[in-house]
Amino acid sequence: MGLFSQFCVGAEAQTAAPGVRLAQATAPDDIPPPRKRHPARLRVTPYYSPDGVYPRYNPGPNAVRECNATYVQEFRPSGTVIVPRVSCHWRPG
Numbered sequence: 001m002g003l004f005s006q007f008c009v010g011a012e013a014q015t016a017a018p019g020v021r022l023a024q025a026t027a028p029d030d031i032p033p034p035r036k037r038h039p040a041r042l043r044v045t046p047y048y049s050p051d052g053v054y055p056r057y058n059p060g061p062n063a064v065r066e067c068n069a070t071y072v073q074e075f076r077p078s079g080t081v082i083v084p085r086v087s088c089h090w091r092p093g
Contacts, residue, residue, distance in 0.1 A: 062093035 067088040074081050 059090035060092055063090045064093040065090055 065088055067086055069084060069086045071082050072085050074083050
């Protein structure tokens with residue numbers, strides 16, 4: 001007990017040094033004006049054509065689109081259903 005009492009004898013609260021400043025809100029005159037950012041410049045190009053079909057390659061000037069529509073069975077948990085399937089391809093015209 002006597003060993004620990006030597007360390008606790010000189011315990012006192014410390015005061016702030018005169019050079020220490022506390023954080024305070026700055027006056028409105030001290031705040032610099034916000035930097036103006038230029039708007040982002042994005043080039044937007046549509047990925048579709050007006051008729052709703054966009055070929056994955058350039059089919060040529062006189063290309064014709066051929067589509068085949070069929071009905072296929074799909075096996076679902078609720079039961080077998082028949083759904084339409086369409087497959088299209090481009091051929092030179």
